[in-house]
Amino acid sequence: MSALSASPLSATAFETIVAKLRASAGMAAKADIGLAAARLGIGGADAIAVGDDCAAIPDGDGFLLLAIEGFMNAFVAGDPWFAGWCGVMVNLSDIAAMGGRPIAVVDAVWASGEDGAAPVLDGLRAASQRFGVPIVGGHTNLNTDRGQLSVAVLGRAKRLLTSFDARPGETLVAAIDLRGRYREPFANWQAALDAPAERLRGDLEVLPRIAEAGLSRAAKDISQGGVVGTAAMLAECSGVGVEIDLARVPAPLGVDAACWLMSFPSFGYLLTATPDNLPAIISQFHARGIAAAAIGTVTADQRVTAVNGPARETIWDLSQRALLGCGPAPAKAEDAA
Template structure:
């Protein structure tokens, strides 16, 4: 496992790249969609989490959906299909849940265009042991597109709304992989045995049910820092991340790693009392997990390298998802008429 310790010059350059991250900027699309739909983190089913958590009996139904960039579907269609299952299962796990079933919506130019996407979906469904139970298919479009949804269930939730100042911020990442070029997807799943994949996902509901954490988030296309920003906004807190403590593969570019979409990656917050047991739950599975910083009360996302500090996002100045407890109002006159992907 490598360290992300940096020189002063390299640290400043990295902070600038994080602020300009397209993955983080894309998350602002969620604020547009949420405002147009009249949704927020204050609803009966709060918006801004990895899944919609719907109270159901003595637990919760979890419902999530992912849409994929056209360039990704065109450039790596089999892996796009695989990811359709994998990333949705990660969202379910991030909220302390277990998946029940998957549905997909596939658009393609003929059967030949759809085949690799469908084969990727089928392979992931079999490896993770979660059935695909239906969906939508259109084979008469001019390009491939993919969206996948999943239903799950949790008895006790991990949420994006429950990180508290004073808690430790933890990153858990599977480093047993490699980049799947040309995209910044850290791929650590397609060669892994089914038993390992399923057992690794089971760590999150174990943590929830054991009461080792209340707050977690799947590291998404926004990368580790962007995901930390989303967690902080929803919880109405700030975070400070010590880059030297972030688990990373050997030889990786620090900025790329912090903006990568890992096949298995989570952020959690934990009290000092629960921290050892939480870390141990991941370590037993061969997952790199470490305390990488702290949850603060100052509503900023800060990265640190030695004594140097850089603010990446300041929620006192602007929101990101628009789903936190103190939401800045969207300027209706400036809002675009077409809503982007809100997943």
């Protein structure tokens, strides 16, 4: 397994990376979630907590998981087959991130005629078959002036991994499949397209297995916000902070450090672990050929901090500026007494 750097980054490289992380469009876009949540009057304190990878709905002795993804128009127009593939893949990642297994997928496709819809639908079908999760319906409109796509998934979990259960003192773990390549121009690290179905399905099974064994309580799928942006969302929902040693993040050889930290990997997760459970979690991923490493620490200060040897830089101070706006409810005066 390779890490982002075998030793601490140079001071200049660290400063450059920190500046790019602070200006990351992928991270800033997550604030749009906060605007929508505020307008809808929902958040992390609701009975069905908002801000996680899926809505976790109590159902019998487990949970139904419901998630949806919408895709950028430029992505659908520029790489329609891959957009369809990702419609399935990213939703399945969200289900796995919460310790669940997928049940079925539905899609909504807009296109200008059958020819415009065909590659998107072909990508959806290919991913459905490879991952072994059926598409059971959806919505189609072939009379629009541009291609658009959204995809939703239903899953089930016996025991949850959530964005709301990271605790100070735990270790932050990153698990990323490095067996891939970039698919330009959208900086997506693609490690699934050439993988056999058996491997893809087995890799997703690692997360529910970790949840059901009680090895971790908190996890999040690494999204367009990259490693640091995803860590910020996890920290906000849990009301904690994180310190990330950038040099320890698993990475392919030869990648640009700043680009990698802001990339969206086809298989990438952050989890938190107690010292006793850390070796077992990492070994679960290593057994599947997936890179995994301890990359930092959960703190109590509500800051997202990049660490490079003795150097430390705050990327986002959640106590001063919300990201998702979906943190835990403030403690009541009588609770603090």
